[in-house]
Structure formats: structure tokens, C-alpha cells
Amino acid sequence: MANVDRHSPSVVAPAGETFASIITGVGRSAVAVIAVYGDRVSAIVQQHFLPATTTAFRPGQIRYGIWGQSSVQGAVAESAASELTASPSVAEPSTAALPIAGESIVVVPIADDRWEIHCHGGVAATDRVMDDLTRSGVHPQSPQQYTQHMTPSVLVAEAHQVLSQCVTTRTAAIALAQVRGAMVDWATGWRDRINAALVAGQSTSPDRLPGDARLPDDGRASDFDAIRHEAAQMTRRAQRTVRLADPSRVVLVGAPNVGKSSLVNAIVGYNRSITMDIAGTTRDVLHADTVIDGLPIRLSDTAGIRSSQEPIEREGIHRARTAASQADLVIRVHEPQTTFPRHDSSMAASADSREIDELDAGTGGVPVIHVMNKVDRLADWVANDSGTKNSVTTDSVTKDPVTKDPAVIDPDWLPTVATTGQGIDDLMQTIAARLSDGLPPAGAPAAICPRQADVIAAIATATELSTLPRLIEELL
Ligand SMILES: Nc1nc2c(ncn2[C@@H]2O[C@H](COP(=O)(O)OP(=O)(O)OP(=O)(O)O)[C@@H](O)[C@H]2O)c(=O)[nH]1
Numbered sequence: 052m053a054n055v056d057r058h059s060p061s062v063v064a065p066a067g068e069t070f071a072s073i074i075t076g077v078g079r080s081a082v083a084v085i086a087v088y089g090d091r092v093s094a095i096v097q098q099h100f101l102p103a104t105t106t107a108f109r110p111g112q113i114r115y116g117i118w119g120q121s122s123v124q125g126a127v128a129e130s131a132a133s134e135l136t137a138s139p140s141v142a143e144p145s146t147a148a149l150p151i152a153g154e155s156i157v158v159v160p161i162a163d164d165r166w167e168i169h170c171h172g173g174v175a176a177t178d179r180v181m182d183d184l185t186r187s188g189v190h191p192q193s194p195q196q197y198t199q200h201m202t203p204s205v206l207v208a209e210a211h212q213v214l215s216q217c218v219t220t221r222t223a224a225i226a227l228a229q230v231r232g233a234m235v236d237w238a239t240g241w242r243d244r245i246n247a248a249l250v251a252g253q254s255t256s257p258d259r260l261p262g263d264a265r266l267p268d269d270g271r272a273s274d275f276d277a278i279r280h281e282a283a284q285m286t287r288r289a290q291r292t293v294r295l296a297d298p299s300r301v302v303l304v305g306a307p308n309v310g311k312s313s314l315v316n317a318i319v320g321y322n323r324s325i326t327m328d329i330a331g332t333t334r335d336v337l338h339a340d341t342v343i344d345g346l347p348i349r350l351s352d353t354a355g356i357r358s359s360q361e362p363i364e365r366e367g368i369h370r371a372r373t374a375a376s377q378a379d380l381v382i383r384v385h386e387p388q389t390t391f392p393r394h395d396s397s398m399a400a401s402a403d404s405r406e407i408d409e410l411d412a413g414t415g416g417v418p419v420i421h422v423m424n425k426v427d428r429l430a431d432w433v434a435n436d437s438g439t440k441n442s443v444t445t446d447s448v449t450k451d452p453v454t455k456d457p458a459v460i461d462p463d464w465l466p467t468v469a470t471t472g473q474g475i476d477d478l479m480q481t482i483a484a485r486l487s488d489g490l491p492p493a494g495a496p497a498a499i500c501p502r503q504a505d506v507i508a509a510i511a512t513a514t515e516l517s518t519l520p521r522l523i524e525e526l527l
């Protein structure tokens with residue numbers, strides 16, 4: 052979580068006072084961030100923090116160490132405090148602050164007057180740090196009061212709001228980068244550059260379109276392309292970043308009995324869904340929340356898709372389609388029997404495959420991971436069927452039923468056995484990797500609410516350089 056942005060909005064705390072505020076949602080996240088700000092922040096934090104290394108504290112560092120109650124109280128601590136405050140940017144760590152029973156934490160000096168303490172997100176750990184700070188004369192404040200102390204920026208206020216709702220370190224890190232000013236810096240940087248370009252270009256051709264080969268490149272065209280390119284990238288990511296506090300929606304869909312519920316149970320590690328060797332077991336959309344690789348995820352198990360006249364099953368299938376079409380990621384589950392079917396020209400079989408085709412069409416645009424479940428049955432299925440009109444050869448399967456031999460399974464499909472856990476780690480890693488594709492890199496600007504996403508989308512599609520300063524002001 053501790054990625055530092057070079058430039059960050061400064062705090063405006065009353066002279067002589069120091070404040071602390073838990074800026075992540077207490078008990079919601081695995082890691083809590085406590086902002087400490089004001090004149091004496093450096094001295095006070097060092098009364099309690101013993102860093103792992105003894106180099107001087109500098110803004111922008113990430114320092115690991117132990118948080119423990121200081122054995123030094125009163126006048127000694129105060130005198131150390133005033134010395135350190137005199138030259139905070141070259142402060143030597145206080146060796147006087149010896150921890151008694153310490154807890155591993157991270158301290159990040161953001162600026163001379165604003166540090167962050169990253170500790171365990173539980174109530175006990177945050178209470179302890181806040182109590183120690185309060186005893187050292189720090190005034191506890193709510194996140195709202197903290198935001199009021201920040202240099203007024205609607206972007207930072209919005210980021211605080213989102214940060215306090217994030218439940219995992221990965222998502223909180225994205226919001227924290229915005230609290231530290233990633234988006235503010237992006238917007239102000241571009242505003243200054245574009246204003247300069249507009250002033251410089253006033254005497255030439257201010258309405259020139261970017262990339263217009265007939266006009267000489269005076270730098271404005273490439274600036275215009277570059278900001279729109281960056282905004283377009285943020286717009287693509289906005290689908291996910293405007294919902295940082297919510298889990299990613301991962302929906303399992305496929306024909307009945309392929310093992311969707313069994314896969315959900317294998318991923319979450321407990322029997323969330325009923326599984327049974329009867330097609331049509333799951334009737335409604337069932338959710339299970341989990342965290343994979345630091346990402347909050349809501350897995351949705353759904354009814355198997357087939358042609359059915361039964362009203363409850365039909366409604367379940369309708370809900371499955373809707374969930375899949377609104378997903379961040381679809382896990383399309385197959386099994387050997389449905390993937391390599393015997394030639395069955397019955398009305399029922401073709402009606403079922405029409406339903407499945409419709410499902411696949413309805414999830415067009417949503418990223419999909421294909422899973423071949425029940426690969427333990429692959430050899431049996433083909434062997435029992437050898438000599439019939441099956442579409443795979445027995446030879447290619449019996450050699451190694453779990454192989455990703457293209458003759459057996461599409462190489463991009465993940466083989467699993469939900470009932471034994473085989474392939475589940477791979478599946479979870481693939482889910483995390485696909486969801487991470489849509490997230491910004493550490494410290495990058497991100498549109499973290501619909502208002503920001505709308506303005507960024509307008510910047511991405513702007514047709515004239517001269518409209519950008521107004522849009523950027525709107526964002527700020
Ligand atoms: N051999 C084998 N059996 C499996 C595997 N995965 C699931 N099963 C079994 O297949 C049957 C159906 O599994 P479910 O998880 O209920 O299938 P589903 O896709 O949720 O079925 P519906 O809810 O009816 O759509 C159960 O008896 C499971 O124990 C697997 O990888 N190998």
C-alpha cells in the first residue's frame with residue numbers, strides 16, 4: 052500500500068497543533084492508514100516509532116519499523132521533539148524511543164508536516180496507535196475534519212471518501228494515490244502545459260487539428276494527442292476504478308451440471324452452493340464474497356443455461372444471463388460431456404444449444420475465462436464413446452487426460468477438477484490477472500467516481516485543444 056507520490060496536497064493545520072485521523076475505514080481493510088499532520092508530526096511519531104534502519108527521515112520514503120510505547124516521557128521527549136522539529140527534513144531517527152512490546156508498521160513521511168502510519172487494519176491496532184498519539188498531545192480527528200484541513204480540492208475530498216470505503220490493500224492503494232494527489236498533479240500538469248501551448252500558438256494556427264499533416268508540428272498537436280490518449284486509458288479503466296469500494300463481479304455460467312457450484316465452493320473454500328448430480332440444481336444467482344490477490348471479488352453462481360419451460364428455472368436462467376452481461380469477468384464453465392457431445396439431433400438438444408449461443412452472444416464485450424471442468428472424466432467420456440461420432444480421438448485423450456493438448460482442449464481453456472481442487476490455484480491466478488488488467492499501475496491517476504469519469508471521458512473525446520482548460524478546471 053505504501054506507494055508515495057512526489058507531489059501531494061499539503062495540509063493546513065493551525066500553528067503549533069498536531070492532528071491524527073484514520074483515513075481508511077476502520078475494520079474494513081487489512082491495513083489502516085493514519086494521517087498525522089501539523090507542526091510537531093516528525094517529533095511525535097518518532098517518540099513511538101523505531102525504524103528498522105537509522106537513516107534520516109525524508110519526504111517520500113517508506114520506512115519499516117516497530118511501533119511501541121515510548122519509554123521516554125515528558126521533558127526528554129519534548130526536548131527531542133523540539134530539536135527534530137527544527138530541521139524535520141533531515142531528522143535523525145530517535146534512538147531514545149525504545150519500544151516495549153512493538154508491532155510492525157510502516158511510516159511514510161509525505162511532507163515535513165504530514166506523515167502517514169500504515170498499521171494493521173483491525174480496531175485494536177488502530178486504537179493503540181491513536182491512543183499513543185493522543186497521549187503525546189495529538190488531537191484525534193474524523194476523516195471529514197482531516198479533509199477540511201487539506202488544501203481544498205474536490206478531487207482529494209472524493210478520493211478520501213472512496214478510500215474510507217475500500218476493503219483491500221490493492222484497491223485502497225489506488226484511492227490513496229489519489230488522496231496523495233496523483234489526479235490533482237495530472238490535471239494541474241496538463242492545465243499548465245496546455246495553457247502554455249495555447250499562448251505560444253496564438254500567433255500561428257490555434258484551431259489546427261492534431262495529426263493534420265498539412266500543418267507544421269509546433270508541439271501542440273502531440274500534446275493534444277497525448278492528453279487524450281491518457282484520458283482514454285483512464286476512461287477504459289474507469290469501469291472498474293469508479294467502483295473501487297465494491298467487489299469485482301465474477302460470474303460463473305454454463306450448461307447445467309458442468310460444476311459451476313462446485314467451482315465456487317472450491318474457490319471460496321466452503322460449501323456456499325448446493326451441488327448435486329442433477330441438472331438444474333442451482334435456481335437463483337448466489338453470491339460469495341472473497342479476496343483473491345488483494346482484490347475484493349464477488350463470485351456469483353448461476354443456474355445452468357438450457358431450454359426449459361419450468362417457470363422458476365426460466366426465471367433463474369434469465370437472472371443468470373443478466374448477471375453475466377453485467378459482470379466484470381465471466382467464467383464460462385464447460386465439461387467434456389457438453390463440449391464433445393454425441394450427435395444428438397433432438398429438438399431438446401438444439402434448443403439447449405441455442406440457449407447457450409444466446410448466453411455467449413449476451414456476454415460479448417465482457418472478458419471471459421473458459422474453464423474445462425471435470426477433466427478427470429475426459430478419458431472415460433471419450434473411451435466410452437470410442438467408435439461413435441465423438442469429435443475427439445481416444446488416443447489424444449488417454450495419453451494424458453489433463454494435458455492442454457489442443458486436440459483435446461482449447462489451449463486457452465483452464466482444466467479443473469472442482470471436486471479435488473485440481474487447477475483451482477491456476478484459475479484463481481488467472482482471475483486476479485484478468486481483473487488486474489483493468490486497474491491503474493501504482494501511483495497513477497485514476498477516475499474514482501462517476502463525476503471524474505465523465506469529465507475524463509469528455510477530455511478523451513475533445514475535438515479542440517482550446518476546450519481542454521475548461522474541462523480540466525471542471526475536473527479540479
Ligand atoms: N468427477 C467430477 N465431478 C464433478 C466435478 N465438478 C463437479 N462435479 C460433480 O458434478 C455434479 C454437478 O456439479 P454442480 O457443481 O452441482 O454443477 P452445476 O454446474 O452447479 O449444476 P446446476 O446448478 O444444475 O447448473 C456434482 O455431483 C458434482 O459433485 C469434477 O471436476 N469432476
Ligand SMILES: [Mg+2]
Nearest residue numbers: 311312332333
Ligand atoms: Mg449449481
